Amino acid sequence: MLLSTILDSGPTFLDAAHPGQKPLYERLEHVERIDLILVGSAHPANIKSFRWFIEEVFIKHLAERRLNLFVAGSVGAQLQDFLQPNIFLLGRCARLTPLLQAARACPLPVVAGSGSPIKTIPALALNGAVTITPHIDEAFRLSDYGIPSFSDPAEFAADLCDMLENSEVRNARRQAATHYARDVLTETSYIEFWRIIMDELQMNKANQ
Template structure:
């Protein structure tokens, strides 16, 4: 398999990256040899070491949007000339002629049974290329048109969505992480669309701490993407003032760059392992207002047996919007009230916990997701 994911799937710094890493784990279990291809710009911009795990990949290729500057190189001058006479790809800044040339060279020198592309806006990487009979699969991750609309309400939605559907239609299989997006895409593309949600190992039986022993009342895990920034800003402006002042909050991830630590607000910019933090927390929060796809932070919290208090967006992509371990409201007062009720009412707390565990076991175990992938990799 050639597996293209622009960022480093071993960096564990965001939900989309956890998704890619989880897929690599599953391909390993299915005895598939994987060549990983990444985007040089993403790896360098992260400022992190590559930290590749060759237990899950056979070969690694890093592709750049432009060649190394060398005035004696024909490749360099070819890129410069093409750049003068071609328009920049407005949907994907990185998708230059050089990027495609380098990617095509990988395809030319190898033969693959499967080619998995992450995100439909990279489709031109394999369009009009000899794929030698490989099965083409796209892991959509998100509904890109809606994501772009959130960022730019003046977006020409019809034009963008038509582009997205045309790209998806190029593939043999279209994988969605969200049940909602499965419904949208399958209306246009039929049976080639398959829903494979995010899977996690179950951690809820290993919790060594009782409710009263836990240090944190609330936990939020998130990267610094704009949707997380908006969510945390709304939480601190609208919900936090309504909560009891003695609650202890834990925030983990690059989202910590956007606010200051206070006596009861603990910031953890990076955690190699989240077990101790989840086991030491009573409730996970997900105050997302925008964004698409499943909120992986919610599924992860459910895998630890935590109830989730969130907005309506917290249950995006779920098969059921009720009895799923989440208490949801877009109203700040009700959001705060849900937190207080869970922390103060043991019977309600245990009821929501059990709903979440049952929902997780029915939809999000690694075994379920492994079987889903097995069904399309045959």
């Protein structure tokens, strides 16, 4: 079932021939689910953010719980030094929907850049079980919908664990994300949302 989901996403199997790993499809043979999914391009802000998540959150706090992490997108080419057996680099994927819908949670660990990566929108709309940083909250105002943000790696990890271990917490987060998507991610609301953000940025700049 999981391998079928992976194949449906149309991955490039970025780490399939890595000299430090078995081919990806062999490593997936005994994996039953996607615990966490990261999606991003090779933009420098994504690279910095994903490395922060892997080094400070996943390896230090989550890997010992036997959780796995899947990474989709060209950013994976910059993460191939992470050869942990429970990290899977899929490379570019033709379709993100199968992965996002299958994942138990979708961390959004943005610690650099504008905080408004385009992949945040499908993560909210298709998965909803998101853990976010203040960068994401500043851009999308998810705290207005009861979605907390965390800059401390241990707290970020703890929030993910709460969702993974407690279906009520996970469902509540997904309901909050659905509420946000319904209110903000329509075409008219989305344009108005960013108009307000830009007006506030211009006002703050003028007051500096």
